[in-house]
């Protein structure tokens with residue numbers, strides 16, 4: 498079959514009764530559209546804001562490519578595309594940490610802050626992968642370890658060094674930092690929920706909801722990757738003449 502025929506077969510199957518596949522499909526389109534939006538807007542900003550908006554576009558673009566793969570994998574295999582999911586996250590979540598550093602640079606943020614957040618996010622994701630794909634009978638334990646790293650990130654940006662820098666920067670940077678903090682506290686909390694829906698542990702009761710983990714992850718990604726990017730975009734608009 499040609500690629501196009503394959504695409505049609507794919508779509509018709511998804512369009513009929515596969516709501517998980519549908520969220521992969523819509524997710525890939527949303528990520529692609531967001532990337533075009535961020536990339537094409539770059540010229541309107543002052544030079545010092547372009548890197549931040551560029552990174553927003555890279556985050557959604559990397560996700561778009563992974564969503565194409567995940568959609569096909571789901572369609573062909575009918576299982577969670579765990580490997581692609583985590584490769585996507587391990588590239589995009591550290592880039593979100595870079596965004597914090599980039600906007601706080603005006604207040605003198607050091608690279609050490611960026612590397613600390615990147616390190617914590619990688620610990621959070623690698624331990625999550627262990628629980629979801631490697632040591633699946635200890636999912637609750639690895640999810641807990643992952644959750645500890647997550648809370649250290651939340652602490653750092655809400656109450657730690659990053660918060661002090663945001664206050665020193667003040668104005669629009671402080672406002673944007675606060676919104677990003679809410680994304681990490683509430684938006685990122687969607688993921689452990691998905692994890693509990695798709696793995697076994699003391700939380701098995703939640704399986705009664707009968708929601709596929711991928712739907713939850715896909716909603717989380719759309720909210721967080723596109724929403725996060727739009728906050729940066731709005732900051733760049735307000736801060737450019």
Ligand SMILES: *C/C=C(C)/C=C/C=C(C)/C=C/C1=C(C)CCCC1(C)C
Nearest residue numbers: 625640643644647685688689692721
């Ligand atoms: C664009 C992708 C994003 C923002 C992904 C974020 C992922 C997380 C915050 C995942 C967190 C997890 C826990 C806190 C515990 C259970 C395991 C994870 C990896 C799902």
